[in-house]
Amino acid sequence: MDNQEKFRDSIGTLDDEGKRKWVYPKQPSGRYYDYRKWVSYALLIFLFAAPFIKINGNQFLLFNVLERKFNIFGFPFWPQDFYLFVISMIIGVVFIALFTVAFGRIFCGWICPQTIFLEMVFRRIEYAIEGDRGKQIRLDKMPWNREKIVKKSSKWAIFALISFLIANVFLAYLVGSDQLLKYIINGPSGHLGTFIPLLIFTAVFYFIFAWFREQVCIIACPYGRLQGVLLDNKSVVVAYDHKRGEREEGRQKFKKNQDRKASGIGDCIDCFQCVQVCPTGIDIRNGTQLECVNCTACIDACDDIMVKVDLPKGLIRYASEENIEKKAKFKFNARMKGYTAVLAILIGLLVGMLMIRSDVEAKVLRLPGQIYETKDNGNISNVFTYKLINKTNQDMDSIHFKLHNIDGDLKLVKKDYFLLEESGLAKGTLFIEIEPELLKEANNKIEIGVYSKDELIDMATTNFMGPRTFR
Helix, strand or coil: CCHHHHHHHCCCCECCCCCECCCCCCCCCCHHHHHHHHHHHHHHHHHHHHHHCEECCEECEEEECCCCEEEECCEEECHHHHHHHHHHHHHHHHHHHHHHHHHCCHHHHHCCHHHHHHHHHHHHHHHHHHCCHHHHHHHHHCCCCHHHHHHHHHHHHHHHHHHHHHHHHHHHHHHCHHHHHHHHHHCHHHHHHHHHHHHHHHHHHHHHHHHHCCHHHHHHCCHHHHHHHHCCCCCCEEEECHHHHHCCCCCCCCCCCCCCCCCCCCCCCCCCHHHHCCCCCCCHHHCCCCCCCCCCHHHHHHHHHHHHCCCCCCCEEEECHHHHHHCCCCCCCHHHHHHHHHHHHHHHHHHHHHHHCCCEEEEEEECCCCCCEECCCCCEEEEEEEEEEECCCCCEEEEEEEECCCCCEEEECCCCCEEECCCCEEEEEEEEEECHHHCCCCEEEEEEEEEECCEEEEEEEEEEECCHHHC
16 A cells, blocks of 8 residues: 555554553744743633632632532522533534634644643653653663653652642532532541542543643544544645655655756655644644644744755745645635534624623423312412522622513411521512403403512513403
């Protein structure tokens, strides 16, 4: 089989026997790598700081599944707001699809937590302790002497410590930063039910970043398969300009004072720097591949070589297949316009729902199995149950109810006014009496306003049952 086509039959991290081939990427350097470092550091700061930022007493980001409490950008959400979460997830999927259609797997290379932690945290520590690619290979082949034991044990200990720190931060997102600090102060002995899962997650993070590594992107992550469906020849990806790199005579090693263009030889000098620097072990010169995460390491490596051999940079660059083949410029095509339109509609829908969302959710339902009752004064009485959910981080005083669209008497079973605590739930029973002359049907829709002092905080709608003779 032609070696140029062999890559299609297996992934880049497998050898000829089907066993895993450990990837030793050379440490990247260059302008794109510098940009990625700043983006990564900003995202890491956000990730570690977000659980400890409070807005109006609410944690900036909280996903407490057990207690069904969620805070997104400081706004509290409850299970009753699940439809908002669904719409947000759909927006996220469409947004990623749009960016994939336009710019390929750019999310993976620049924003994905897996890439950021692996490339900007764990591998940088590995480079600092074990050295660059060549030194790492020699160290792994070395017998277990003092140098190897010290370097490997130091690296593994630091990896374990960082994995434990990451697990704690994720715990802050799940149970809340205040609760996490209480766990730390009280010690693990009193919270074994939380501490043991914490150790399990620490082990998972350690396994991923110390051993599994790029296999997450290649094997476990479904996004790599998704890009194969979404990409087309107009998508801008990290691409090798084979027209310039190969020309008529293909690649050839660099020779001083050689006019490569006149002799039909491509600008690629076959130095393999793009392969050595790749974190997933592929050869970008074979074209767009599932393993490529668009990290731009090959762009920086190739540009550096081009400068050294006095050839133009950009042999590997952000480009579409159409741009390489036909020199066509990027266009916002009909496919992208369609995704953008859907995205705009969904965002508008979400914004509208957020604007009409109230801080209190009130439900008033007629007591099951009960029909109306005729009082001694001739009025018709119905009994209802109510449930109020306070979605805010503040207590609400003097909660009471008023009828809005019909005259009548409304009475609570216990107190006419009560306190609705922060993030609290209030349940109870109320009676409503209405004069029969005001009832037009057997089932009459009535509106009940929920007030905190004199402020209307929500409106509930329910049915009031009366005799059929009033139809």
